[in-house]
Amino acid sequence: MAPIETKNLEKHWLNYWEKEKIYSFDRNSKKKIFSIDTPPPTVSGEMHIGHAYSYSQQDFIARFKRMSGFNIFYPFGTDDNGLPTEKLIQKLKGVKSKDFSREDFISLCLKTLKEITPEFVQGWKDIGISCDYDLYYSTIDGNSRKISQKIFLELYKSGLIYKADFPTLWDTEFQTPVAQAELEDKEKESLFTTIKFQADGKILPIATTRPELLPACLAIFVNPKDKRYKQLIGKQATVPIFNNKVPILADTHADMEKGTGALMICSYGDKNDVEAVKKHNLPPKIIITKDGKINVPGYELPIKEARARILEDLKNRDLIIKQERVKHVTNVYEKSGKEIEFLPVEQWFIKILDKKKKLIEQGKKINWYPEHMQKRYENWIHGLEWDWSISRERHFGIPIPLWHCKACNHVIPAKPEELPIDPVQKEKFCNKCGAKAEPETKVLDTWATSSLTPQIASSLANNKIKLPYSLRPQAHDIIRTWAFYTIVRSLYHENKIPWKDTIISGFVTLGGEKMSKSKGNIIRPKAITEESGADSLRYAAAASKLGEDSDYQEKDVITGKRFVNKIINASNFVFMNLKHQKKAKLHETDRLLLQQLNRTIDSATSAFEEYNYIKAKSEAENFFWKTFADNYLEIVKNRVYNGTKKEKESAFYTLYNSLLAVTKLMAPITPFITEEIYQQHFRKYEKEKSIHVSSWPKKISLSKRKEDDKVWNRMIEIITAARQAKSEAKKSMKAPVVLTLPKSDHKLLAKVLDDVKSVITAQEIKEGNFSIEFV
């Protein structure tokens, strides 16, 4: 038969599933619930191959659990709240958010999202992700806003959220505070300049990569053990150009090996400066503006230009001792790529630093797949140095729902019934002093909402889904954000872990490299599905391991395509001759085949239970391809064509049940072709309207004998030997032979010898030393 056309077939079943609501969560069912905290992808133009793989992988599990009798709660959300969306809209519409009022920009965002989201989500449907798309949320929709604000207020009341005004991680491009989790390392080349300070009438050399911060210099640190500078401790140094005096302090933080051993403290060059200022109680001088400029007279320029000018001035005044190019690593904001600054701004935090131990304990209660991902979670917590910054100075996001009374310094939270609310849109008066209150203008960071996906999703089903969810699937790069934050919120709000299990997926790379638009090495899932079908794509995804980045292998897709073709052909053969048999007295070979099937069902099932879809797939496929197609079908052909009524009945029964089982075992991986086969051939005998809501295969009850495996294996061994002999003799597989078997084999194989004889086209089977001779 010609290769099958997957495109229309897949489209057909997609429509059928949607129309018949095959994947609907049943609110009234008494079945056990398996709940999945689906990752909401960030809305962008098109689904990425990494998405295609990781969502396929979680879908294998969802489908397996559905067939295993669970009521699947598998919602679908999109994350379209916050900076990434703001950036996307700016790009799509060619506008700048800061040119809009908050209200206007939000409505532009919402309008644009409405246009682009359906097509974006279609990508998930097209590869057969079996979410209940009626359980849909967006992290910016009214319901999400309400929940996010409500929980914010609850936390605020319980004292776990606080507002503080201190130096924080600041991105000058987006002009907003950012969280520790949003930082990335970037190696860059800088000029490392040694500058002449004056102290005690002598030159005090100080090396820096940030000379533009000279006007913000507050102190000089030297190591108390450093003999070079010991006598300077307690004295003052003069800052070049600006000629102000700053104290020289002893601090072990000054590393004698680095630079000149003397270190200037400025407000603020990096995190150490922040700590130093706090520790020594130095009065900060803030010279960096929110948009990344220096505000010192004569140097009112963007940071880099100010640096150049100050270096020029230093050079002109002969204040530079030496300059060298150095490579060093700096923190940049992951979304802008710009270096992070530290600016004192008012912002909101969720307390986490004092809960590290508890958070680690929570992590231990969750089953991580693979296990070692838990270490990454712990590692992150160990390294935390800041509370979780949740406020952003942006337009598009969920507003922080409160007002400040400047007159009496009182905070007025929104009332629960007012939510969701934008405080900017509503006038409030202080309930203490009666003065007009100022609305809080900051918005919540997107993670502050997406960390509530369990609560948001549950609200779509009348809050029927309780923590912990059964499963959280996600990628490893967001352990420190999404996983971590969700665990934080679940602990604070419900004193629970958010999920029992979490499966962590890896990335898909190409030639060992991360795919990116800038490199132009993107593989589009759509291109694969159009060429080879969604089943093939999913099949390839089933070959890549949890937790590990794996290279995109076209051969896996091709193998998937081959499988699809093979199973449809095998089904065609089986049903070409088959008369349905409810029961049959089993021929010995058939009984043995079904034993092998039972074993496969066992191992595939337990592999799926452990989220090992790779093994489940290969067990099912091995049985199908090797045992069933290559051997059993060949063995049984003779009986199907020429057998007695009883022999045929046994064969039909076995063919039907083993093919049905294999089709079901593969249904989670390749849902389209298995549905096609089910509907085309099995549906008239089976009651369920889709294979995907049919029951997971159970072992067929059979009589067992001790020697079963031995008989089956010996049988295959003989068949293989015969094939080998024919191949080596360059003869046709149908070449007649005479088989000679020792007496022990005659005894062992007595009941299956007729099948052996026909499959190897033996004219007769003699007794004696093992041999295969050509006639």
Added chain:
RNA sequence: GGCCCCGUAGUCUAGUGGCAAAACGACUCGUUUACACCGAGUAGUCAGGAGUUCGAUUCUCUUCGGGGCCACCA
């Protein structure tokens, strides 16, 4: 600097304290009553060293190589 993962055929991956496996590729054949998007067969592999063990690809240590997370980053 701390922690973690990985190293198996030409390629990409399974796997186990006791015969090293599949797929793709290569090579040699075959085939028309499921399938040339096919079938059969052949060749080819545990990074190096040490230890534990009757026995190590598997466990331990170590070297080398690849990757990741975190910290540092004057």
